Amino acid sequence: MSLEENVLIGLEVHCQLTNLKTKLFCGCSSDYRGKEPNSNVCVICLGHPGSLPKPNRGAVEYAIMTGLALNSTINSKTSFYRKNYFYVDMSKNFQISMYETNGSAAICTGGYLDINVGAKKKRVRITRIQLEEDPAKLVHIGPIDLSPYTLVDYNRAGMALLEVVTEPDLASPREARIFLQKLRSILEHIGALDGGLEGAMRCDANVSVEGRARVEIKNISSFKEVERALSYEISRQISQIKKGERVVRETRHWDEIRKVTISLREKEEEYDYRYFPEPDIVPLHITPEYVKEIRSRMPELPDA
Ligand code: ADP
Ligand code: MG
Ligand code: ZN
Numbered sequence: 001m002s003l004e005e006n007v008l009i010g011l012e013v014h015c016q017l018t019n020l021k022t023k024l025f026c027g028c029s030s031d032y033r034g035k036e037p038n039s040n041v042c043v044i045c046l047g048h049p050g051s052l053p054k055p056n057r058g059a060v061e062y063a064i065m066t067g068l069a070l071n072s073t074i075n076s077k078t079s080f081y082r083k084n085y086f087y088v089d090m091s092k093n094f095q096i097s098m099y100e101t102n103g104s105a106a107i108c109t110g111g112y113l114d115i116n117v118g119a120k121k122k123r124v125r126i127t128r129i130q131l132e133e134d135p136a137k138l139v140h141i142g143p144i145d146l147s148p149y150t151l152v153d154y155n156r157a158g159m160a161l162l163e164v165v166t167e168p169d170l171a172s173p174r175e176a177r178i179f180l181q182k183l184r185s186i187l188e189h190i191g192a193l194d195g196g197l198e199g200a201m202r203c204d205a206n207v208s209v210e211g212r213a214r215v216e217i218k219n220i221s222s223f224k225e226v227e228r229a230l231s232y233e234i235s236r237q238i239s240q241i242k243k244g245e246r247v248v249r250e251t252r253h254w255d256e257i258r259k260v261t262i263s264l265r266e267k268e269e270e271y272d273y274r275y276f277p278e279p280d281i282v283p284l285h286i287t288p289e290y291v292k293e294i295r296s297r298m299p300e301l302p303d304a
Contacts, residue, residue, distance in 0.1 A: 003209055003238045009176050009230060010127075010168035010214075012204040013183060016134060017062050017160040018193045024133050024160035025053030025096065032155035033197065045133075045158030047092025052280050055080070055131075059160040060107070060284060062192040063131050064294050066162060067108030069186050069301055070126050074291050075105040080131075080278040088152050089135035097132035097163075099275050106130035107284070113186075114303070115178045124179055125167040134159035137199075143255050145262060156199075162192070168206065168214075173230035176205065180223045185302050205230055209237045213249040217261055220254050229254035233261050 020030050026044035043051040067074050081099035098106040111126035136157040140147035164183060170176045180203065184195040193200050203226050208214035217233055220226045232254075237247050252261040 003241060004234065005171075006210045007171055007234055008168040008208050008214075009170035009172070010206045011164075011166045011170065011176060011179065011226075012206070013164045013166075013180065014134075014202045014204075015162045015164065015183075015187055015193055016197075016200045017059055017162060018197050018200050019191055020056060020058045020062070020160055022056060023158040024056050024059055024131065026158055028158060030159055032159070035155050037151070037153040037155060040155040041157070046154060047090070053096060053278075055281060055284070056160060059131055059162075060286075061294055062160075062190065063107045063129060063162055064286065064291060065190045065298055066164070066187065066192065067111065067129050068291070068295055068298060069190060070108070070111040070113055070129065070164070072108035072111030072126055072129060074108055074286060076286050076288075077105070077283055078107045078286070079104050079283040080281045081275045082278050083132075084274045085272075087135075088150065089138055090157075091136070091154070095133055095135065096278050096281070098130035100128055100130075101275070104277075107286075113179065113182060115175065115182050117175055117178060122169075122175065124169045127165040127167055129165075130163050132161050132163055133157070134161045143257055144253055162187075168208070173227040173234070176230055177223050177227045180226060182302075184223075189299055189301055191299070205233075207233055207237070209234060209241060209247070212237070212241070212247045215247070215249070215261075216251045217254050218251055218264065221256070225254060225256055228259065229261060232259065236261065 026042050028040055028042050028045055032040045064074055080096050082094040083097045084094045086093050100106050106128040108129035113124050115122050134156050136152050136154045139151040187193050203220050205217045206214050217229050220229050240247055250266050251264045253264050254261050
């Protein structure tokens with residue numbers, strides 16, 4: 001088997017629930033695009049001390065619908081957690097997210113999506129589906145590593161994001177693109193998002209060659225770019241292997257202008273985030289009746 005045929009790809013797809021009227025935990029409009037920077041904000045999405053987040057019921061329902069569409073288990077109890085990190089895109093220094101650990105689950109676990117690759121059908125397993133808040137948008141002047149400064153726009157901060165994580169079941173950049181297109185079409189049928197909006201679906205792509213270390217390419221903004229970024233990264237890893245060099249486990253950035261991936265940092269380990277339960281939000285209890293009622297409101301999906 002050639003190195004090109006021995007590639008594993010797993011995706012972490014961030015889908016903005018653009019059809020909700022408001023953000024995930026506050027009443028700010030989800031229609032933030034085109035507004036004056038830092039005008040579509042409030043004390044909650046800016047994370048002022050003492051402000052209290054309230055989960056958006058519609059976001060929970062879209063997450064359940066997505067889980068049903070992807071054949072996932074809808075968990076009866078799920079909690080929000082704080083994922084702690086220090087960076088300018090999150091002024092309160094933690095992101096409210098779901099978390100899978102002993103005794104807690106994301107809103108949906110497992111599942112699969114079947115895609116058509118040429119004449120063949122391929123099953124891509126889903127690891128989990130969870131809700132989290134979108135960070136602020138960072139604007140750079142030219143390439144990220146050459147920009148003299150960073151501009152921060154909080155209009156996007158707090159937007160409801162649905163994260164769909166796959167198992168490393170995709171074998172080529174093309175399969176990754178086909179998966180993303182199908183996921184988009186399902187989310188659009190459900191009515192969760194308008195995939196045509198800039199940045200509505202963004203993706204972290206994990207890729208490894210021949211069982212070596214995996215590299216995570218962060219925040220790729222379109223399906224075409226996911227395919228390009230993965231193709232570049234696979235060639236880069238293969239050429240390193242051929243030169244007898246080691247592929248290191250790291251996080252890389254896809255530079256859309258220069259069409260290369262650049263190293264951002266060595267991969268942080270999970271414990272660096274110091275996850276702990278969000279004390280300001282009670283756990284969600286999701287009853288079978290509620291799931292049934294949501295299922296009854298779902299439209300027919302493309303495959304059916
Ligand atoms: P992290 O905490 O680093 O985000 P996860 O276990 O959540 O790690 O996995 C993130 C993604 O990495 C998933 O989409 C998964 O499919 C993918 N992944 C895991 N192992 C590999 C691998 N060996 N090669 C490529 N992708 C992988
Ligand atoms: Mg991750
Ligand atoms: Zn707000």
